[in-house]
Amino acid sequence: MSIVLDGSPASEGIVAGPVFVLDWGLPVVAHESITDDAIADEIARFDEARQWAAERLREIKEQTERRLGAVEARIFDPQLLMLEDVEVVDGTARYIRENRLSAARAFELRMLELRSMWSRTSHPMVLDRLNDLEDLMIRVLRRLLGMNDPSDLDSLEEAAIVVAQNLTPSLIVQLDPGNVLGIATDHGTRTAHWAMLARSMNIPAAVGFGDASSRASNGQQAILDGRIGRFVLQPEADERTRFEARRKQHSDWEEEISMIAALESVTQDGQYVELRGNLDLPGEAERLRARGAVGIGLYRTEFLVVGRNSMPNEEEQYEAYRHAAEAFPNGAVCIRTFDLGGDKFPMFLNMPQEENPFLGWRAIRVCLDQPDLFRTQLRALLRATAHGDVRFMIPLVNDVEEIREVRALLQEEAEGLRRDGIPFNAGYKLGVMIETPAAALDAAELARYSDFFSIGTNDLIQYTLAVDRTNTRLAKLYNPFHPAVVRQLHQVARVGRAAGIEVSVCGEMASHPLGAFLLIGLDITALSMAWPSLSEIKRLVRDVRMEDARSAARKALAAPTAHDVTQCLVEGIGDSVDLSVFSGRWSLSLPE
Amino acid sequence: MGDPQLIDEQRIQRTVKIVNAAGMHARPAAELVKLAGRFSADIRLEKEGLEVNAKSIMGVLMLAAERGAQLRISANGADAEDAVHALSDLVGRGFGELEA
Numbered sequence: 001m002s003i004v005l006d007g008s009p010a011s012e013g014i015v016a017g018p019v020f021v022l023d024w025g026l027p028v029v030a031h032e033s034i035t036d037d038a039i040a041d042e043i044a045r046f047d048e049a050r051q052w053a054a055e056r057l058r059e060i061k062e063q064t065e066r067r068l069g070a071v072e073a074r075i076f077d078p079q080l081l082m083l084e085d086v087e088v089v090d091g092t093a094r095y096i097r098e099n100r101l102s103a104a105r106a107f108e109l110r111m112l113e114l115r116s117m118w119s120r121t122s123h124p125m126v127l128d129r130l131n132d133l134e135d136l137m138i139r140v141l142r143r144l145l146g147m148n149d150p151s152d153l154d155s156l157e158e159a160a161i162v163v164a165q166n167l168t169p170s171l172i173v174q175l176d177p178g179n180v181l182g183i184a185t186d187h188g189t190r191t192a193h194w195a196m197l198a199r200s201m202n203i204p205a206a207v208g209f210g211d212a213s214s215r216a217s218n219g220q221q222a223i224l225d226g227r228i229g230r231f232v233l234q235p236e237a238d239e240r241t242r243f244e245a246r247r248k249q250h251s252d253w254e255e256e257i258s259m260i261a262a263l264e265s266v267t268q269d270g271q272y273v274e275l276r277g278n279l280d281l282p283g284e285a286e287r288l289r290a291r292g293a294v295g296i297g298l299y300r301t302e303f304l305v306v307g308r309n310s311m312p313n314e315e316e317q318y319e320a321y322r323h324a325a326e327a328f329p330n331g332a333v334c335i336r337t338f339d340l341g342g343d344k345f346p347m348f349l350n351m352p353q354e355e356n357p358f359l360g361w362r363a364i365r366v367c368l369d370q371p372d373l374f375r376t377q378l379r380a381l382l383r384a385t386a387h388g389d390v391r392f393m394i395p396l397v398n399d400v401e402e403i404r405e406v407r408a409l410l411q412e413e414a415e416g417l418r419r420d421g422i423p424f425n426a427g428y429k430l431g432v433m434i435e436t437p438a439a440a441l442d443a444a445e446l447a448r449y450s451d452f453f454s455i456g457t458n459d460l461i462q463y464t465l466a467v468d469r470t471n472t473r474l475a476k477l478y479n480p481f482h483p484a485v486v487r488q489l490h491q492v493a494r495v496g497r498a499a500g501i502e503v504s505v506c507g508e509m510a511s512h513p514l515g516a517f518l519l520i521g522l523d524i525t526a527l528s529m530a531w532p533s534l535s536e537i538k539r540l541v542r543d544v545r546m547e548d549a550r551s552a553a554r555k556a557l558a559a560p561t562a563h564d565v566t567q568c569l570v571e572g573i574g575d576s577v578d579l580s581v582f583s584g585r586w587s588l589s590l591p592e
Numbered sequence: 593m594g595d596p597q598l599i600d601e602q603r604i605q606r607t608v609k610i611v612n613a614a615g616m617h618a619r620p621a622a623e624l625v626k627l628a629g630r631f632s633a634d635i636r637l638e639k640e641g642l643e644v645n646a647k648s649i650m651g652v653l654m655l656a657a658e659r660g661a662q663l664r665i666s667a668n669g670a671d672a673e674d675a676v677h678a679l680s681d682l683v684g685r686g687f688g689e690l691e692a
Contacts, residue, residue: 077618078649087645
């Protein structure tokens with residue numbers, strides 16, 4: 001019988017295929033003694049597992065080298081060396097021989113010992129490496145216990161739907177997109193960093209299935225609908241028929257919206273709305289352009305650092321930024337400086353374990369504390385201004401001091417470039433991202449030091465409502481239409497207009513049909529979104545009237561609850577847009 | 593950084609400073625261990641009283657040597673001198689991580 005699981009959508013697309021359960025945690029090892037005559041066998045088993053793990057690591061390293069380059073691939077070297085390390089090998093063999101322990105138990109004990117020795121030094125650089133140690137423990141122990149390995153995925157003959165408890169950005173870069181039909185997880189949310197990567201890589205995904213990873217088994221047939229967030233195990237004939245129908249509907253819709261890309265982004269009553277794209281990965285600029293984006297509203301630079309073990313140099317960054325500028329010779333390219341911290345960690349920074357990472361050392365706070373990293377980026381950004389309308393924006397600014405400090409650094413770097421005779425545009429634009437209530441309330445002050453505002457609604461909503469956007473349990477409380485959010489958007493738009501600077505929105509709200517309608521109504525007419533949403537939002541823009549949007553926004557501003565705000569917007573849109581084509585993709589339920 | 597010193601009949605040592613910005617993190621540590629493995633000599637690294645086997649990644653990583661840290665490399669064996677030269681050269685070059 002079909003098992004139908006409902007979760008939340010995370011990345012578009014409908015797929016069917018076999019399941020691959022990606023289970024990557026430390027296995028439980030039973031305390032097991034062996035007899036004297038089994039000692040040699042257990043040592044041989046340990047050696048086999050080590051060799052096997054080394055082989056696997058070398059394969060992963062080769063793949064990483066092909067995808068990310070030789071330097072990045074070296075991140076697997078420490079693990080390869082640990083497999084040969086005298087402390088590991090002799091220590092484990094000694095426990096097998098002298099304490100009569102099974103290979104798995106002996107290896108686990110030895111590694112735990114080494115780990116506690118490392119932990120004693122408590123130096124962040126060492127603690128960072130505990131991840132390597134743990135990864136290796138998992139790999140070898142799973143082999144000794146006869147469990148599968150995620151890299152088996154690469155040897156599958158057929159692409160599969162990956163089912164996991166949760167994913168991390170570093171785990172997802174290890175997956176070969178060609179082998180992954182889709183991703184279904186027990187936990188996580190659509191705003192998790194890995195989910196964003198899945199959207200960029202065009203891999204359908206859905207999250208929050210509770211216990212999917214323990215209910216699914218390898219090779220089982222399944223259907224994953226990333227559009228409505230449904231996962232069906234062992235689908236029966238009726239589910240398959242429904243799947244085919246939905247897939248057909250989805251591809252028809254795709255075809256229709258792709259034709260819209262070439263059309264103008266203007267409302268029925270003649271208001272132009274500038275649609276820009278969000279870029280997560282370097283190859284996306286072309287795709288954004290193909291979908292009708294006229295510029296880049298949010299260039300996330302974290303791909304340059306996350307999962308890497310060395311700082312990206314100026315040249316590499318400059319090339320990446322220049323590439324984007326050249327893809328949009330006539331459009332704005334807004335590049336956000338490193339937004340590290342939260343759930344995005346580079347390996348070369350010693351990010352501390354924090355109680356509240358989203359309230360912690362992240363974004364501009366990290367950059368101002370890491371002048372080497374930040375200055376290199378600013379210099380590369382300045383150089384890119386020679387190739388187009390490249391603008392810089394600073395994430396998580398809370399007060400004027402921060403932006404002043406950035407300006408001062410920029411001036412110094414610009415001076416350096418001038419001295420070295422390296423070209424850049426001296427009229428560069430520096431913008432502030434409005435992502436905290438502090439910034440929204442202080443917008444008038446910030447406007448004096450900013451050339452533009454870009455509202456990052458994902459963070460603004462989570463900080464305004466004190467709702468962790470990665471917490472599945474709170475998903476219902478994360479509501480972009482909360483009156484407190486609407487009022488802040490209104491306030492920032494008004495301040496920006498008064499100061500004569502552009503206000504744009506680059507959060508997910510801009511790709512929400514009601515969100516886009518509200519923003520337009522608040523006179524925020526530059527919207528940026530991930531590529532899959534561009535065409536459908538353009539269709540919405542072309543179907544609505546600016547006048548209706550303004551009047552709906554006015555009513556929404558007076559509405560007492562999120563529900564009432566939503567109601568105002570739905571009524572304002574009226575019959576002009578068929579909202580059902582968007583339904584299911586947004587956790588927010590529209591009034592029936 | 594002076595010439596290698598002969599401290600007893602076989603053991604020679606030299607003290608070098610970590611110069612690359614990121615310090616002796618995973619990748620440099622791995623390179624150092626690989627290089628040390630090419631010599632037959634017994635090679636030890638010492639930082640602030642903590643001494644480890646230069647051929648063990650577990651040991652070398654435990655040093656957590658950051659930029660500016662003083663590292664004493666000592667070796668004992670037939671190719672001890674070559675080993676100390678090679679390792680201090682690698683550390684002195686910032687493990688090839690210095691930007692031009």
